[in-house]
Amino acid sequence: MSTRLEALSAAYLCGLRAYLEAASEAGLAHAYELGRQAMADGLGLLDIAQLHRAALDTLVLPAAPADREHLLDASTAFFNELLAPFELSIEGYRAALTASEERFHLAVSGAMAGLWDWNPQTDEIYFSPQFKRIMGYEDSELPNEREAHFGAIHPDDRDRVAQRMKAHLEDRLAYDIEYRVIAKSGEVRWVHSRGQALWNASDTPYRMVGWILDVTDRKRDEEALRTSQEEMRRLSAHIQQVREQEKARIARELHDDLGQQLTALKMATSLFEHTADKDRGRADQHALNGLYTMIDNLVQSVRHIAADLHPVILDDLGLIPAIDSLVDEFSARYGIRVVRHIDADGISFNRECRIDMFRMVQEALTNVARHSGATEVVLDIERVDPHCIVRIVDNGRGAAQQGAKGRHSFGLLGMRERAALLGGEIRISTSPGKGFALTALLPLASIEAKPTP
Known part of the structure; x- marks a missing residue:
């Protein structure tokens, strides 16, 4: 027995004896202080039970049978008062735990996440109502069976999900994955799932808790953004290609159309200049008409090219x-x-x-x-x-x-x-x-x- 437990045992025996001789509020107050001292010394409920049993063996068992019932009742009252600080501490832990659970559920509810709680040993599983709503089901429509969800995972994603789960349970790698599920309506939806397992002393997972979050809208937005960016890249490349093609087309038209007409105009002008004097009179009007026609065609070509570029x-x-x-x-x-x-x-x-x-x-x-x-x-x-x-x-x-x-x-x-x-x-x-x-x-x-x- 430790020194602290020995000292407390002696004080408890003395206090209980005094209380049995003359029950009083002061005696119960002394028991409460002994309980606070036991907690401060780091003693547990088993230690307290042992010293109470030893005190009973010393003070109650030797008493006459007619007195034992009274002594046991008084001893129980003294012992209960000793336990009061422990009970208050336990209630505090419970309240803190309840508050923590409430905060967790509020956070999860605010994030619209669906909870799941799975026992890998028995394969028992729990799905929260929000989990089932994400899948398109009412609470009563989807059974708490692992296959009910695993069977709804998109066939192309099942192996990937199973491998990630295996890696978490066997190698303790993080379980954090996005995959597709087929909802009750047949719609394909995306979920983000995270989970954490608990392992016992023999390194066997005995519990895994996690959540899923519907990320379908985000996935659609991401896909739309990727599509838009890809279209913009293709459009940019196409615009550059069209620009070069347009330059080439204009160059060809200038060369093939305007160039030929200008060459013909030059040749006609040269022919007109070298026409013999005796034929100049008859040829003048004919040559000028031809020149006018070429010039008109040239003007039309220029207008056509200009209209194509900007009307x-x-x-x-x-x-x-x-x-x-x-x-x-x-x-x-x-x-x-x-x-x-x-x-x-x-x-x-x-x-x-x-x-x-x-x-x-x-x-x-x-x-x-x-x-x-x-x-x-x-x-x-x-x-x-x-x-x-x-x-x-x-x-x-x-x-x-x-x-x-x-x-x-x-x-x-x-x-x-x-x-x-x-x-x-x-x-x-x-x-x-x-x-x-x-x-x-x-x-x-x-x-x-x-x-x-």
């Missing part, structure tokens, strides 16, 4: 006349009828938006000519507050929604980019055999000219 009519007459001219040229070139419903008289388009809107219509019509096999196009431009709506619908072969992205993706990317610069968006509607509809929703606040003060 002058857009600056001179405005957006709607420029689109009308574009549509007339489109119909004449491709033989595709265009039905126009343009009701934009109430919109004063600002200078910055005109080229973007013109190019969107131009690209949409180009796509119709190249890809749709259509015989008719409907072009709508109208004001539907707070938007200006531009809609191009053809009666061509159409495409599946997914296939529509690849059919002329760079053209669509360019149109989406132009619409985004104006604060708007592009919407596509198509299906095989049902034509192709492209709608641009453009905020009036971005495209209307601001009134001058």
